[in-house]
Amino acid sequence: MAELPKVNPEGSAKTYSGFGIPLIFPAWIIIGFFLVIPVAMMLVYSFLTKEFRGGVIWEFSISAYDQFFLYRGLFGDSPPVIEWTYISIFWRSIWQAGLATFCCLIIGFPTAWFIATRTGRNKTIWLFLITIPYWVNLLIRTISMKFLIRDNGPLNEFFLSIGLISEPFHIINTNFAVQLGLFYSYLPFMVLPIYAAVERYNFALSEAAADLYASRTVTLFKVILPTVRPGIVAGCILVFVPSLGAFLAPDLLGGAKNFMIGSLIEEQFKGAAGNWPFGAAASMILLSLVLIVLTFYARNQTKGQI
Amino acid sequence: MSKDKEISVDIQNVTKSFGAFTALNGVSLDIRDNEFFTLLGPSGCGKTTLLRLIAGFEEVTNGAIHLYGQNIADLLPNERPINTVFQQYALFPHMNVTDNVMFGLLRLGHDTSKAKARVGEVLELVRLSDFADRMPSQLSGGQQQRVALARALAPSPKVLLLDEPLSALDLKLRQAVRLELKQIQVQTGITFIFVTHDQEEALTMSDRIAVLEGGRVQQVGSAREIYEAPENKFVADFIGETNLIDVTVSNVEKRKGSCVLPGGAQIICSAAEGALVGSGHLSIRPERIKITASGKGMLEGKTVRHIYLGTDLHIEVSLTSGSRVTVRMQNSTQIKIPNVGQSVGLDFEASSARLLVD
Ligand SMILES: Nc1ncnc2c1ncn2[C@@H]1O[C@H](COP(=O)(O)OP(=O)(O)OP(=O)(O)O)[C@@H](O)[C@H]1O
Numbered sequence: 219m220a221e222l223p224k225v226n227p228e229g230s231a232k233t234y235s236g237f238g239i240p241l242i243f244p245a246w247i248i249i250g251f252f253l254v255i256p257v258a259m260m261l262v263y264s265f266l267t268k269e270f271r272g273g274v275i276w277e278f279s280i281s282a283y284d285q286f287f288l289y290r291g292l293f294g295d296s297p298p299v300i301e302w303t304y305i306s307i308f309w310r311s312i313w314q315a316g317l318a319t320f321c322c323l324i325i326g327f328p329t330a331w332f333i334a335t336r337t338g339r340n341k342t343i344w345l346f347l348i349t350i351p352y353w354v355n356l357l358i359r360t361i362s363m364k365f366l367i368r369d370n371g372p373l374n375e376f377f378l379s380i381g382l383i384s385e386p387f388h389i390i391n392t393n394f395a396v397q398l399g400l401f402y403s404y405l406p407f408m409v410l411p412i413y414a415a416v417e418r419y420n421f422a423l424s425e426a427a428a429d430l431y432a433s434r435t436v437t438l439f440k441v442i443l444p445t446v447r448p449g450i451v452a453g454c455i456l457v458f459v460p461s462l463g464a465f466l467a468p469d470l471l472g473g474a475k476n477f478m479i480g481s482l483i484e485e486q487f488k489g490a491a492g493n494w495p496f497g498a499a500a501s502m503i504l505l506s507l508v509l510i511v512l513t514f515y516a517r518n519q520t521k522g523q524i
Numbered sequence: 525m526s527k528d529k530e531i532s533v534d535i536q537n538v539t540k541s542f543g544a545f546t547a548l549n550g551v552s553l554d555i556r557d558n559e560f561f562t563l564l565g566p567s568g569c570g571k572t573t574l575l576r577l578i579a580g581f582e583e584v585t586n587g588a589i590h591l592y593g594q595n596i597a598d599l600l601p602n603e604r605p606i607n608t609v610f611q612q613y614a615l616f617p618h619m620n621v622t623d624n625v626m627f628g629l630l631r632l633g634h635d636t637s638k639a640k641a642r643v644g645e646v647l648e649l650v651r652l653s654d655f656a657d658r659m660p661s662q663l664s665g666g667q668q669q670r671v672a673l674a675r676a677l678a679p680s681p682k683v684l685l686l687d688e689p690l691s692a693l694d695l696k697l698r699q700a701v702r703l704e705l706k707q708i709q710v711q712t713g714i715t716f717i718f719v720t721h722d723q724e725e726a727l728t729m730s731d732r733i734a735v736l737e738g739g740r741v742q743q744v745g746s747a748r749e750i751y752e753a754p755e756n757k758f759v760a761d762f763i764g765e766t767n768l769i770d771v772t773v774s775n776v777e778k779r780k781g782s783c784v785l786p787g788g789a790q791i792i793c794s795a796a797e798g799a800l801v802g803s804g805h806l807s808i809r810p811e812r813i814k815i816t817a818s819g820k821g822m823l824e825g826k827t828v829r830h831i832y833l834g835t836d837l838h839i840e841v842s843l844t845s846g847s848r849v850t851v852r853m854q855n856s857t858q859i860k861i862p863n864v865g866q867s868v869g870l871d872f873e874a875s876s877a878r879l880l881v882d
């Protein structure tokens with residue numbers, strides 16, 4: 219059934235794909251050089267022995283992975299038990315990234331819908347407005363947010379002055395602050411792919427649904443969402459993956475208690491306290507997690523695309 | 525009130541404007557229950573717009589639409605017992621044929637097994653039973669159009685709106701589906717409002733036809749009425765082919781006009797409503813004119829050329845007054861065809877001519 223060829227009135231890419239190989243060559247070189255080699259290095263490093271003051275000794279060892287998953291007592295001679303510290307950091311990161319993705323989706327979908335349904339020039343203006351804040355460096359944006367939400371910052375002062383609250387909201391160094399940071403950093407990555415999908419959406423389908431007795435809610439869930447799903451999935455991945463490895467927002471807004479994977483890895487490569495093999499191992503574990511998510515996505519895509 | 529019961533869709537003086545542009549201008553139609561009603565007109569005359577008003581996708585600017593006596597202005601599209609076959613199909617791309625056709629049934633609360641049976645029935649009706657599991661992207665244009673038809677038929681609506689539902693079919697299939705569509709309409713008792721710009725389609729299928737042009741209704745009537753007794757030049761010209769001959773009208777009485785033809789011959793023929801004394805136009809269908817010997821007909825002229833049409837021939841004759849007349853004759857060996865350049869007479873019955881309003 220999946221074997222049936224498609225009838226495609228817009229023409230088939232097959233006819234025009236003759237130039238594919240030579241033109242894609244530069245891309246292959248760049249990917250090979252700057253992606254495959256560093257990842258391979260990381261993989262190798264994660265199986266080496268750590269040297270104090272950073273760096274590695276070229277000696278095979280699985281102690282980095284061992285340290286990640288197992289606890290063998292203070293002196294390393296007790297029977298091993300599961301080490302929860304890093305697993306819980308990972309778990310918290312996944313949870314945080316998932317929540318940030320969800321929030322971006324809830325806010326991003328209506329935003330993208332709104333922009334995509336504007337006419338002519340308004341569309342361009344709205345898109346432009348969405349992207350403007352992202353012309354400023356992420357670090358600077360995150361620090362400004364820290365300034366905005368601190369206990370005696372403008373946000374609290376405003377709420378205090380209009381009498382909405384009597385004590386300042388304590389936002390900084392909480393999970394909520396991290397959420398806010400992640401949400402704000404990655405919202406456009408949700409909005410743009412959904413916008414692209416909604417722009418291509420044929421509104422006659424909504425009319426057809428209404429004609430066939432579907433209410434607006436049913437139309438949303440049965441017709442609109444399934445049709446623009448590729449955009450939604452792309453947006454979710456584009457938000458979830460960088461949120462999972464983010465370190466600026468958790469570092470600057472979350473404080474020590476709200477440590478995430480990104481910060482954990484960053485620590486390992488910073489200064490004398492670092493542990494390169496351990497950092498590399500944590501990266502490899504993170505990478506595997508991301509690959510699992512992407513595999514699900516790829517499966518999902520091919521299933522939807524009959 | 526009993527008169528209202530017979531009327532299915534009552535369109536009362538409806539006007540629709542898009543900004544400064546008026547797409548429909550004072551349209552009034554009473555479409556009867558169980559009728560095959562066709563909206564016929566050239567591209568851009570407002571056919572789709574009128575259907576969208578009935579379905580509820582657009583709001584009327586002025587006027588009202590009643591469905592079985594009830595004003596439907598406040599009903600949303602999903603609250604109207606009306607289904608549409610869309611001009612661009614609008615099939616749900618993520619659902620296979622069965623799910624597309626079942627969509628409306630499930631929304632109406634039918635249980636799945638009953639809905640499935642009904643889907644089987646309508647797919648049988650449009651001869652797509654073998655394609656039940658295909659996705660819309662795996663169907664040809666004509667097959668997609670039939671899915672759109674099945675999807676709209678499945679919930680058994682009171683009124684079915686069809687926006688050029690046969691345009692993507694080839695000639696043979698179109699002729700077959702025409703007959704089937706007509707049969708389906710008779711069987712189901714659904715009121716069909718059928719949009720087309722193909723006059724042959726309109727003439728063969730409809731109980732009544734409304735001819736639209738420039739957002740106005742030009743004439744409403746049965747196929748025969750519209751073909752035989754057009755009210756104005758547009759209708760005469762748009763439905764079938766016709767010859768328009770300049771005449772001088774000397775008298776109009778009881779819808780009969782006395783006209784003087786270019787050669788001086790005089791006839792009395794039926795006149796459209798509003799025909800006036802003075803200069804006017806006479807419409808005569810090409811197949812109603814006979815070629816006779818020169819000097820023996822109502823009109824005089826010279827053969828200009830032959831146009832070969834397969835079963836028929838068109839002979840173009842240039843009148844002495846300068847205007848041209850087309851004569852249609854059967855392409856048969858029995859009939860003598862005048863040579864090009866030959867002088868001929870043209871003859872027709874007074875009952876075949878009609879005096880039009882400009
Ligand atoms: N949303 C709209 N805004 C502005 N003008 C419109 C809109 N919809 C239709 N029109 C105009 O109204 C007129 C009638 O359009 P409509 O689609 O009803 O034509 P139609 O008779 O269905 O033509 P066709 O046979 O080509 O489908 C056209 O001139 C069209 O440009």
Ligand SMILES: [Mg+2]
Pocket residue numbers: 571572573611687
């Ligand atoms: Mg149309």
